[in-house]
Amino acid sequence: MDNYLSLLKMVIEIGLLWFVYYGILLFARGTRGVYVLRGIILITLIFIITKQLGFNRINWIFTKIFALSILAFLIIFQQEIRRGLANIGQRRWSRFFLKEAEIISEITTACFLLSKKKTGALIAIERETRLENYIESGIEIDAKVNSELLITIFTPNTPLHDGGIVITGERVAASGCLFPLTQNPKVSTTLGTRHRAALGLSEETDAIVVVVSEETGGVSVAIGGRLTHDLDRESLERVLSNLYRPDKKNRK
Amino acid sequence: MNNWIVNNFWIKIVSLVLAIITWFYVNEELIKEKKMAKQLYKSSVLSHIQNPSYDKKPVK
Numbered sequence: 001m002d003n004y005l006s007l008l009k010m011v012i013e014i015g016l017l018w019f020v021y022y023g024i025l026l027f028a029r030g031t032r033g034v035y036v037l038r039g040i041i042l043i044t045l046i047f048i049i050t051k052q053l054g055f056n057r058i059n060w061i062f063t064k065i066f067a068l069s070i071l072a073f074l075i076i077f078q079q080e081i082r083r084g085l086a087n088i089g090q091r092r093w094s095r096f097f098l099k100e101a102e103i104i105s106e107i108t109t110a111c112f113l114l115s116k117k118k119t120g121a122l123i124a125i126e127r128e129t130r131l132e133n134y135i136e137s138g139i140e141i142d143a144k145v146n147s148e149l150l151i152t153i154f155t156p157n158t159p160l161h162d163g164g165i166v167i168t169g170e171r172v173a174a175s176g177c178l179f180p181l182t183q184n185p186k187v188s189t190t191l192g193t194r195h196r197a198a199l200g201l202s203e204e205t206d207a208i209v210v211v212v213s214e215e216t217g218g219v220s221v222a223i224g225g226r227l228t229h230d231l232d233r234e235s236l237e238r239v240l241s242n243l244y245r246p247d248k249k250n251r252k
Numbered sequence: 253m254n255n256w257i258v259n260n261f262w263i264k265i266v267s268l269v270l271a272i273i274t275w276f277y278v279n280e281e282l283i284k285e286k287k288m289a290k291q292l293y294k295s296s297v298l299s300h301i302q303n304p305s306y307d308k309k310p311v312k
Binding site: 010013014015017018020021022025026029041045048128129206 | 267272273277
């Protein structure tokens, strides 16, 4: 009985540690902090291994480096840490109460109005992977998602129309954001920069990226490095509602 | 359910490995601490047995 209890405690403790690590890694994935975090994890692993093997001098050096790197991490990434802590109280929990259908409807309406006018648009919708890096490359907006705002942003010859926008939860986080272009050699050479950027972002993150073509007015969606062309309104709504909450897929 | 497992699969695996390593490392440190505390207790008890007048109050 005692053995079962201690086993259960071990599983619960490892589960809690897993949850914390998973949260930290997910948070760091979309930010500059990921490289530093990788370094810290590597140093920690070497520190533990050298301690187990009894390499006391090497272990002493890594103890010092480890202490310094933690301090450096706190100083360099104090903004991200502050934002992350603030998000624990706000963002993640508020997701349970999001009016997803409303947001999807606003995005779809904006896309098809832009499509009619043949105005190009690039909209990235954040899912689990943080898009902080890309938000930082643009101009912060932090406004509620609505179709009029999206159309206004992509109106040609306005200061914000270049680049893409990032939607985080129910807010338009930023516009004029720079997304990475796909490096995939198999991608058709006829694809424009906007579509390449959509593919590039979807390859690097789990974001849903909606593109409106300036030339044809076609609406496409990029996810996981795959581009689906020329969607109609119903298809776009269906794709967004399926992808926005992946759990829905398996519900019957 | 399947989607929940596959989504960010490698991050989940890395987190699990880190969690297991951390748990065993901390567990070992705690065992060492307990052993050390026991040894200290034993040595203080032994010294008390060998020299019982050690902590007696001085007679006025």
